[in-house]
Amino acid sequence: MTDWLTYNSLIVLQGVTLLGACSGVIGCFAVLRRRSLVGDALAHASLPGVCLAYLIIGEKHFFAMLIGAFLSGLLGIGFLAILRKFTRIKEDAGIAILLSVFFGAGIVLRSVIQQMPASGRAGLDSFIFGHSAGIVQSDVHWITGLSAGTLLIVLLCYKEFRLVAFDPEFAQVQGWPARLLDFALMLLLLGAVVIGLPAVGILLMAAMLIIPAAAARFWTQRFSFLLLLSAGAGMGSGIVGTILSAKFGVPTGACIILVCAAFFFISLLFAPGRGVVARILARQRNNLALQAQMKAGEEPPP
Amino acid sequence: MNAMHTVDSSAAPTIKHAVKVPILDVHDVTVAYHRKPVLWDIDLTLTQPCLLGIVGPNGAGKSTLIKAILGLVPLVSGSVQIFGQPVTSQRKRIGYVPQRESVDWEFPVSVLDVVLMGTYGSLGWFRRPGATEKAWARQCLDMVGLRDLEDRQIGQLSGGQQQRTFLARALAQQADVYFMDEPFAGVDAATERAIFSLLVNLREQGKTVLVVHHDLRTVPAYFDQVALLNVRLVGSGPTATVFNEGNLRQTYGGRLAVLETLSQAVEAQERTK
Ligand SMILES: Nc1ncnc2c1ncn2[C@@H]1O[C@H](COP(=O)(O)OP(=O)(O)OP(=O)(O)O)[C@@H](O)[C@H]1O
Ligand SMILES: [Mg+2]
Numbered sequence: 318m319t320d321w322l323t324y325n326s327l328i329v330l331q332g333v334t335l336l337g338a339c340s341g342v343i344g345c346f347a348v349l350r351r352r353s354l355v356g357d358a359l360a361h362a363s364l365p366g367v368c369l370a371y372l373i374i375g376e377k378h379f380f381a382m383l384i385g386a387f388l389s390g391l392l393g394i395g396f397l398a399i400l401r402k403f404t405r406i407k408e409d410a411g412i413a414i415l416l417s418v419f420f421g422a423g424i425v426l427r428s429v430i431q432q433m434p435a436s437g438r439a440g441l442d443s444f445i446f447g448h449s450a451g452i453v454q455s456d457v458h459w460i461t462g463l464s465a466g467t468l469l470i471v472l473l474c475y476k477e478f479r480l481v482a483f484d485p486e487f488a489q490v491q492g493w494p495a496r497l498l499d500f501a502l503m504l505l506l507l508g509a510v511v512i513g514l515p516a517v518g519i520l521l522m523a524a525m526l527i528i529p530a531a532a533a534r535f536w537t538q539r540f541s542f543l544l545l546l547s548a549g550a551g552m553g554s555g556i557v558g559t560i561l562s563a564k565f566g567v568p569t570g571a572c573i574i575l576v577c578a579a580f581f582f583i584s585l586l587f588a589p590g591r592g593v594v595a596r597i598l599a600r601q602r603n604n605l606a607l608q609a610q611m612k613a614g615e616e617p618p619p
Numbered sequence: 620m621n622a623m624h625t626v627d628s629s630a631a632p633t634i635k636h637a638v639k640v641p642i643l644d645v646h647d648v649t650v651a652y653h654r655k656p657v658l659w660d661i662d663l664t665l666t667q668p669c670l671l672g673i674v675g676p677n678g679a680g681k682s683t684l685i686k687a688i689l690g691l692v693p694l695v696s697g698s699v700q701i702f703g704q705p706v707t708s709q710r711k712r713i714g715y716v717p718q719r720e721s722v723d724w725e726f727p728v729s730v731l732d733v734v735l736m737g738t739y740g741s742l743g744w745f746r747r748p749g750a751t752e753k754a755w756a757r758q759c760l761d762m763v764g765l766r767d768l769e770d771r772q773i774g775q776l777s778g779g780q781q782q783r784t785f786l787a788r789a790l791a792q793q794a795d796v797y798f799m800d801e802p803f804a805g806v807d808a809a810t811e812r813a814i815f816s817l818l819v820n821l822r823e824q825g826k827t828v829l830v831v832h833h834d835l836r837t838v839p840a841y842f843d844q845v846a847l848l849n850v851r852l853v854g855s856g857p858t859a860t861v862f863n864e865g866n867l868r869q870t871y872g873g874r875l876a877v878l879e880t881l882s883q884a885v886e887a888q889e890r891t892k
Contacts, residue, residue, distance in 0.1 A: 490689050538727050
């Protein structure tokens with residue numbers, strides 16, 4: 318009955334919990350900085366790196382594939398920067414170009430790998446669709462270390478990152494290296510994407526960044542709570558999604574994202590203050606109170 | 620040749636000490652976006668603390684001039700010094716009120732959070748604002764009359780209140796020179812008077828305030844110095860001498876819509892004289 322709750326699945330759960338927290342927190346910055354689509358593009362841009370790492374090492378080596386993903390994402394960031402600096406191509410068009418060109422290159426490399434006799438190419442597809450059950454203990458060490466590192470950096474530079482995300486020009490006038498901090502945020506975004514890939518997959522990684530942040534936004538107006546709630550939503554959907562996926566034998570990434578989406582719709586409907594239900598109720602209550610006042614012939618409040 | 624240069628530059632500091640160091644020295648500044656020049660060869664020197672109004676039509680480059688001075692846009696040529704030093708070394712003495720549209724007001728921060736950002740410069744890396752900073756930020760909120768709204772998310776403020784939040788953040792910077800981009804935009808008459816008296820306060824404390832301003836009628840009453848800008852600097856100096864019909868015509872071109880305002884402005888000036 319509880320055969321899915323093995324030692325290895327506990328290990329996996331530890332991994333997805335941390336990576337959920339990580340994408341929840343970094344996702345907030347991405348959404349507020351209007352970089353949700355950049356997250357999607359970076360996820361897709363990582364595929365050629367993953368494939369090249371596989372080709373070079375000759376087998377599925379978890380950390381090498383993460384490094385490959387990171388490097389090719391870095392190339393993607395450079396590509397966007399060059400487009401912005403030297404052409405007048407609009408940001409969204411640039412992102413679309415990056416996403417499709419890099420992903421296309423990745424698909425070509427993947428088919429090269431699939432024509433090779435070597436086994437273990439399933440490891441590649443787990444990066445595309447997300448497959449946390451394939452994650453083993455040594456992988457989780459990497460995920461844990463990298464997530465913890467990312468969260469620590471955010472904790473340390475909380476004030477600086479928030480300032481740059483809100484008003485980069487003011488930050489620069491105040492003497493902060495605003496460009497550098499902004500680039501650091503971009504690197505953390507790439508980091509969160511890369512960490513999440515093995516469990517969530519390239520195709521759905523952007524949702525993992527955006528949806529927890531969007532759901533959390535319904536519950537709070539404070540930045541610190543937003544980060545905490547979003548981290549919580551990311552962790553929650555990581556855990557529940559992984560368990561459901563193991564139980565029903567469906568891809569992990571999809572399960573995690575569906576749980577995320579459930580969190581989002583619950584927030585959309587039922588969050589106090591900003592949720593749909595709360596808004597409708599508040600409007601009715603206010604209208605009734607005002608109508609009663611009008612009937613009583615009172616003056617409007619100042 | 621080379622030797623002479625060396626002598627020149629080493630002699631310069633002693634001369635500078637003899638003369639008063641200008642608060643702001645904009646020298647031959649040209650700025651272009653892509654190939655289109657937006658500021659052309661601007662020279663502007665302020666030696667005395669003052670309230671300076673920067674006036675000109677839409678697209679004249681007023682915001683760009685402020686950004687160029689603050690190092691936010693690259694210069695094609697020219698140089699800027701504040702208190703005789705490059706701007707990068709004078710950050711702590713500079714206060715900035717950007718145009719209101721420059722940030723996302725849906726951002727999840729409270730009014731107090733935003734004002735506290737003004738203290739980040741003196742806090743330095745990693746340190747979080749503490750009780751002292753909060754008390755000071757509240758004092759700044761008091762000065763702009765927003766103390767009651769300190770916990771509001773900034774998107775739930777009116778335009779005038781948002782403007783005053785930015786002003787309070789700049790006050791929290793405790794700077795010596797302030798750059799304000801349209802602090803009077805979209806505020807009602809009472810708020811405008813309150814903001815203006817704040818500026819006068821700053822001026823009385825010996826600070827210099829540069830203000831981008833659109834309402835020509837109030838220029839003579841508000842500013843002791845003005846800079847008339849339309850890509851080129853048409854004129855700058857004491858309002859009484861520079862703010863005249865000829866210069867205004869040159870700044871605004873022959874545009875009919877403003878001509879009426881112009882004559883009103885000049886009338887207002889006559890009255891203040
Ligand atoms: N980022 C930019 N890229 C390209 N052109 C720009 C950019 N920012 C400003 N410009 C152009 O530079 C010129 C000056 O702009 P600026 O914002 O400095 O004008 P302004 O005097 O502040 O106008 P306003 O009164 O409308 O605020 C305008 O013609 C504008 O179109
Ligand atoms: Mg402007």
